[in-house]
Amino acid sequence: MTPPGEITRRQLLRRIGTAAFVAGPGAGLLSACATAGTGGDPAPTTSITASADSKNPFGVDAKKPLEVVIFSGGYGDAYARDLHEELYKKEFPGVSVKHNATQQIGTQLRPRFVGGDAPDVLNNSGPESMDLAALAAEQHLADLGVLFDAPSIDDPAKKVRDTVTPAVLDNALINGKELVLNYTVSHRALWYNAKLFESKGWKVPVTWTEFVELGEKAKQENIVLFAYPGQKGPYYQLWNVLYTAAKIGGNQIIIDIDNLVDNAWTAEPMKQAVTAWVDIQARFGDKAYFGLDHTQTQIKHLQNKVLFYPVGSWIENEMAKDKPKDFQYAIAPIPDVTAADKMPYGAIQVGVGENFVVGAKGKNPQGGLEYLRIMLSKEGARGFTEKTKNITVVNGAAAGVDLPAGLRSAADAQDKAGQNVITEARFEGWYKELFDYGTEQINVVMAGRITPEKFCANMQKKADAVKKDDAVAKQTRSQ
Known part of the structure; x- marks a missing residue:
């Protein structure tokens, strides 16, 4: 038995869900990917340090392309394509953003993560959502602590973590690190x-x-x-x-x-x-x-x-x-x-739900963090609510939005429940x-x-x- 804390690369690949690729038509793909990173130790995670520039706290290269993968389910993908990605382009004029909407998150993304070709932003949701704990163990997920400690777009005097409901921070943790952003209530x-x-x-x-x-x-x-x-x-x-x-x-x-x-x-x-x-x-x-x-x-x-x-x-x-x-x-x-x-x-x-992660080994993790910061602005959050009729975790962002009857019913039920809330x-x-x-x-x-x-x-x-x-x-x- 492998001693606790010492996990082989083969075990990690199994946890990510790629074991199915070992046999059959995908065997060559997995073999090539497995040898690309060498032996049993995971590749080092990209370290991102916040800068003093409140407008570009992650030091994003304005010319570097960004790739965003969205689960096209109940929320669709228009909120990303027509809102968040456009806000990112507005911040970095001329930048190229590659948008991919799919319901086959696992099928499309597992081989990419194993091969070191992760997208910069991933909306990991739906029936094929990936095993985040396994991805974290292989250091595929960027640390979002730097995001939560960054200045808020709306009020640079406030940290991002002070603008969201506390459940976001509780649910961000994997192995004690803030690696996941849950975006909706x-x-x-x-x-x-x-x-x-x-x-x-x-x-x-x-x-x-x-x-x-x-x-x-x-x-x-x-x-x-x-x-x-x-x-x-x-x-x-x-x-x-x-x-x-x-x-x-x-x-x-x-x-x-x-x-x-x-x-x-x-x-x-x-x-x-x-x-x-x-x-x-x-x-x-x-x-x-x-x-x-x-x-x-x-x-x-x-x-x-x-x-x-x-x-x-x-x-x-x-x-x-x-x-x-x-x-x-x-x-x-x-x-x-x-x-x-x-x-x-x-x-x-x-x-809180609908999780987003940044690929630590993607081509532009700095841009991925900034993309999430834009999502957590009031403009980004309010626009999401207007397009999807669902509330985000950003405090006060939905104020004044005309909500449909079902969501009003849910909000009323939450008020009546008070402290009697069933945990997730x-x-x-x-x-x-x-x-x-x-x-x-x-x-x-x-x-x-x-x-x-x-x-x-x-x-x-x-x-x-x-x-x-x-x-x-x-x-x-x-x-």
């Missing part, structure tokens, strides 16, 4: 059509009993009470189960899972959460949704064939072109599962192998092919394996 709960509820005279359920009763009413209308996408989106239901467990047992449930605490997945609140949702699927679900992707399922939701859909607040912008006039997105908290839930009704998950699970970014396994297993248990107890046991076994794997850098959180 998201609300994950159950989404529904407020106009349909109004027309039917239905009330949003507060208790699980009311939830089941509403399921019976919906069934009579040929409406599925609840559905999630079994293809390219089962992690929506994994999130939903995790946050239901936190609703029952408190945020410590998620903190323990993130910290790889022994028996965290087999804790009673986790079993209760999985059991509750498996029962809903069995009584009111439709197995056809296991074969649909997120877009297809969301279309069914817009057609009032699905009552509740577990997703985040990006949904409204993602489906803006398809949303009919008689559909009004609104957010509903998870109903009380038991009479003894630790978190009261109204608790919802509020977190972080193992998705810390231990992607565990998260990916969870997205597979959630389909299996929801389809009734294994019991909730077996699901929890399988997840615990996988978590234990990750915990024992010396190739995986371990992360911890206290809250």
Whole structure:
């Protein structure tokens, strides 16, 4: 066994997800890339020191091209192409910015990172998002501490870190270093059509009993009470189960899972959460949704064939072109599962998301840092909200922006929740192998092919394996 802290290059490549390239048509690619950097030690990370120039704190070469890769999902990519990249060009007239929008982040970017050809800015999101902990272990991610300590574009007397919500800084950390920028504020709960509820005279359920009763009413209308996408989106239901467990047992449930605490997945609140949702699927679900992707399922939701859909607040912008006039997105908290839930009704998950990183070994990491600084300006953040109808982490940037009904609903729900906020699970970014396994297993248990107890046991076994794997850098959180 490799001693703790000593990770071979082969192990790191496996963690990044490139092991699949070893065999088959990609073998030559991986072999060439693996020899390019020599033996087992990672190449040194580019060191960037802030300068005294508040207008160019990273010493960007104004003539050096910049490459930006954006995940073209719920937010699209126009915010980058038409806003942030244009602001960068305005700051450095004549500079060339290469824009690449894709939904295949892993497929396109894994071989590039391994080969030392990383983009300068990467929006690492979607079902093919890369393992950031593994990239960090290979020193592929630029240290963003220099960004957070740089002068804000709007007020050079303030550091960037003083202009964003504190959760940004907590979630930036991998192995104690600030390596990731989470750019958006998201609300994950159950989404529904407020106009349909109004027309039917239905009330949003507060208790699980009311939830089941509403399921019976919906069934009579040929409406599925609840559905999630079994293809390219089962992690929506994994999130939903995790946050239901936190609703029952408190945020410590998620903190323990993130910290790889022994028996965290087999804790009673986790079993209760999985059991509750498996029962809903069995009584009111439709197995056809296991074969649909997120877009297809969301279309069914817009057609009032699905009552509740577990997703985040990006949904409204993602489906803006398809949303009919008689559909009004609104957010509903998870109903009380038991009479003894630790978190009261109204608790919802509020977190930061949509992560961006700068390639430490890219051709222009200085430009990448400046690009993120522009994103964190009020002009950059407000423009993002106007284009995507989603709020960023920049304090006060959305003031006065006309928000759509669904986002207003989410903001109101956040206000009502107060301090009763369900924490965000972080193992998705810390231990992607565990998260990916969870997205597979959630389909299996929801389809009734294994019991909730077996699901929890399988997840615990996988978590234990990750915990024992010396190739995986371990992360911890206290809250």
